[in-house]
Amino acid sequence: MDTEETVGAGALAAEASHVELVGGPDPELAATMGFSGFGKKARTFDLEAMFEQTRRTAVERSKKMLEARAREEEAQKEKELRSQHEDIDSAASGSSVMGACSASTCREAESSESEDGSNEELIGPPLPCQTSIQGPAEDTDDEFIGPPLPPGYKDSDDDDDDDDDDMQEEDNSPVKKIPDSHEITLQHGTKTVSALGLDPSGARLVTGGYDYDVRLWDFAGMDASLQAFRSLQPCECHQIKSLQYSSTGDVILVVSGNSQAKVLDRDGFPVMECVKGDQYIVDMANTKGHTAMLNTGCWHPKIKEEFLTCSNDGTVRTWDVNNDKKHKGVFKPRSVQGKRVIPTTCTYSRDGKLIAAGCQDGSIQIWDRNMNVHTKFHCRQAHAPGTETSCLTFSYDGTVLASRGGDDTLKTWDIRQFKKPINSVEGLSSFFPMTDCCFSPDDKLIVTGTSIKKGGGNGKLIFFERETFQKVYEIEVTDASVVRCLWHPKLNQIMVGTGNGLAKVYYDPIKSQRGAKLCVVKTKRKARQAETLTQDYIITPHALPMFREPRQRSTRKQLEKDRLDPLKSHKPEPPVAGPGRGGRVGTHGGTLSSYIVKNIALDKTDDSNPREAILRHAKEAEDNPYWVAPAYSKTQPKAVFAEVESEEDETDNKPEWKKRKI
Numbered sequence: 001m002d003t004e005e006t007v008g009a010g011a012l013a014a015e016a017s018h019v020e021l022v023g024g025p026d027p028e029l030a031a032t033m034g035f036s037g038f039g040k041k042a043r044t045f046d047l048e049a050m051f052e053q054t055r056r057t058a059v060e061r062s063k064k065m066l067e068a069r070a071r072e073e074e075a076q077k078e079k080e081l082r083s084q085h086e087d088i089d090s091a092a093s094g095s096s097v098m099g100a101c102s103a104s105t106c107r108e109a110e111s112s113e114s115e116d117g118s119n120e121e122l123i124g125p126p127l128p129c130q131t132s133i134q135g136p137a138e139d140t141d142d143e144f145i146g147p148p149l150p151p152g153y154k155d156s157d158d159d160d161d162d163d164d165d166d167m168q169e170e171d172n173s174p175v176k177k178i179p180d181s182h183e184i185t186l187q188h189g190t191k192t193v194s195a196l197g198l199d200p201s202g203a204r205l206v207t208g209g210y211d212y213d214v215r216l217w218d219f220a221g222m223d224a225s226l227q228a229f230r231s232l233q234p235c236e237c238h239q240i241k242s243l244q245y246s247s248t249g250d251v252i253l254v255v256s257g258n259s260q261a262k263v264l265d266r267d268g269f270p271v272m273e274c275v276k277g278d279q280y281i282v283d284m285a286n287t288k289g290h291t292a293m294l295n296t297g298c299w300h301p302k303i304k305e306e307f308l309t310c311s312n313d314g315t316v317r318t319w320d321v322n323n324d325k326k327h328k329g330v331f332k333p334r335s336v337q338g339k340r341v342i343p344t345t346c347t348y349s350r351d352g353k354l355i356a357a358g359c360q361d362g363s364i365q366i367w368d369r370n371m372n373v374h375t376k377f378h379c380r381q382a383h384a385p386g387t388e389t390s391c392l393t394f395s396y397d398g399t400v401l402a403s404r405g406g407d408d409t410l411k412t413w414d415i416r417q418f419k420k421p422i423n424s425v426e427g428l429s430s431f432f433p434m435t436d437c438c439f440s441p442d443d444k445l446i447v448t449g450t451s452i453k454k455g456g457g458n459g460k461l462i463f464f465e466r467e468t469f470q471k472v473y474e475i476e477v478t479d480a481s482v483v484r485c486l487w488h489p490k491l492n493q494i495m496v497g498t499g500n501g502l503a504k505v506y507y508d509p510i511k512s513q514r515g516a517k518l519c520v521v522k523t524k525r526k527a528r529q530a531e532t533l534t535q536d537y538i539i540t541p542h543a544l545p546m547f548r549e550p551r552q553r554s555t556r557k558q559l560e561k562d563r564l565d566p567l568k569s570h571k572p573e574p575p576v577a578g579p580g581r582g583g584r585v586g587t588h589g590g591t592l593s594s595y596i597v598k599n600i601a602l603d604k605t606d607d608s609n610p611r612e613a614i615l616r617h618a619k620e621a622e623d624n625p626y627w628v629a630p631a632y633s634k635t636q637p638k639a640v641f642a643e644v645e646s647e648e649d650e651t652d653n654k655p656e657w658k659k660r661k662i
Contacts, residue, residue: 174444175472175473179507188207192500194241194497198245205495209240210239224523225525245299250304251265255309257293259313292311307319314332331372341361344433354366358389358392362383364382387405389405391437432499446463449477458476460477484496
């Protein structure tokens with residue numbers, strides 16, 4: 001039935017679209033409904049015809065626009081040709097040496113040009129001959145307009161080319177691309193800045209330190225005073241070890257000295273916190289989270305919800321932001337003997353397919369992200385055993401791995417040949433377990449910082465060429481250690497965290513983009529007028545009219561109001577005398593305990609001297625024994641001590657052994 005109705009409706013619609021019913025409104029229906037337009041047939045539309053008409057109109061308009069544009073271009077070309085001819089004529093009249101061209105040759109050239117380019121109509125004087133008197137025949141391929149070339153022009157052109165080549169070589173030099181001409185200093189605190197993070201767009205910087213604080217800096221919102229817009233302590237009394245924005249820049253990973261990593265949003269509010277594992281389970285794969293202090297962490301470069309952490313419990317774990325109940329995967333680094341070893345740093349490869357960890361035994365172990373049982377690459381003696389490898393980072397092309405060791409070395413590795421390092425440099429002191437290194441945006445330089453003791457000079461930021469590992473540049477940052485360094489590829493600015501609580505930003509006004517350039521040009525905001533009072537006024541609150549209590553005009557009226565109030569006019573009920581009634585318990589009740597308590601309270605006997613109180617009953621108890629003496633009247637033993645005392649004189653003459661027996 002439904003199918004027949006659908007077919008009928010379709011047929012009616014088809015007839016309505018092709019056939020227009022002609023007829024006026026029905027007068028009877030119009031009279032019935034009350035208005036004349038009722039009953040008029042609906043107008044039909046042919047959509048295909050309308051689309052065709054629209055298409056034709058669009059084509060015509062586009063043709064007109066193209067023709068107008070072509071006319072404008074032709075007019076512009078004609079103007080340029082005229083200006084060129086005028087310049088040529090003026091140069092020919094003022095020059096002493098001109099190239100002679102015969103009339104026949106020029107006519108032949110004009111005729112040939114008119115035959116070859118009959119489609120192009122030129123307006124103005126004929127083009128001059130293009131052969132020069134002094135120029136050789138080989139140079140006729142290059143078309144020049146104007147007088148002949150001077151004698152030394154070719155040599156000067158070659159010199160200019162050489163100069164251009166030299167300039168290009170200087171521009172290609174990686175040292176020239178280091179943005180260090182200007183710097184700004186952000187005051188994080190007084191203790192070491194141990195963590196730095198910059199979002200992918202370069203709009204916000206986050207810093208963390210040994211003072212447990214995390215500060216958020218907005219380059220676009222700061223002025224020349226360089227103040228952070230937010231400061232918080234997300235991990236209470238734990239030092240901040242690592243901060244990093246996700247690949248989308250909407251959340252921040254916070255790794256501190258406790259066993260639970262946290263994720264904050266861009267404004268510093270908590271999003272999730274990792275669960276803590278069970279400390280009494282031996283196999284770390286069976287726990288839901290870390291059970292010891294964290295060392296570092298990082299985000300997956302492609303998957304925005306996944307991040308990585310490593311801990312002193314000997315595991316490297318992956319997490320999902322949407323699941324804070326359990327880790328996503330567990331990787332357990334092992335020593336040569338198969339024992340547990342602590343990972344001190346970890347990172348993803350640039351494509352996110354590999355996970356690398358540097359361990360306390362000096363090894364670097366790399367796993368496939370999807371296979372957590374056996375390592376894919378490993379080097380057992382990458383750094384000195386017993387030292388903490390503080391940083392691992394992959395190059396932008398993904399083929400080279402750089403490692404910053406606690407043995408004061410910086411090494412690069414080819415993961416395809418992972419037995420020996422490509423290059424190595426020694427003597428780079430490192431006193432912090434988070435001293436890091438990074439690649440330049442063009443992958444030609446490697447940057448790292450050095451640590452110093454107090455009063456031992458200045459901490460330096462050192463630049464090495466990636467291929468040769470030659471020291472090409474260095475920046476003396478401050479009189480403290482350089483802990484963190486970060487070279488942002490979009491901003492082309494270098495962020496440095498130091499051991500005295502400073503976060504420095506190096507930039508170049510020409511080579512760098514946005515970032516620090518946005519805030520240094522802004523003037524400091526003027527202090528508000530309310531904050532700059534010339535003198536302090538002490539205002540008592542109750543002296544102001546708005547805080548004064550209203551005076552009661554009449555006590556009688558207030559009493560009348562209180563009489564009408566059922567709560568204020570309620571008479572308190574008297575205490576109940578006797579055992580109690582109406583559900584109310586009496587004052588002393590009817591129990592034995594209440595009776596004893598009542599009598600004790602009424603007893604006024606003075607027992608200030610307890611000995612007299614006891615001896616008061618001694619004579620009565622001796623004359624009329626009632627409690628103790630009758631119970632032992634039949635079984636009471638004889639008092640032998642009295643007889644011994646009476647016979648004391650007799651025993652003096654007895655031998656010594658008898659005296660002891662007695």
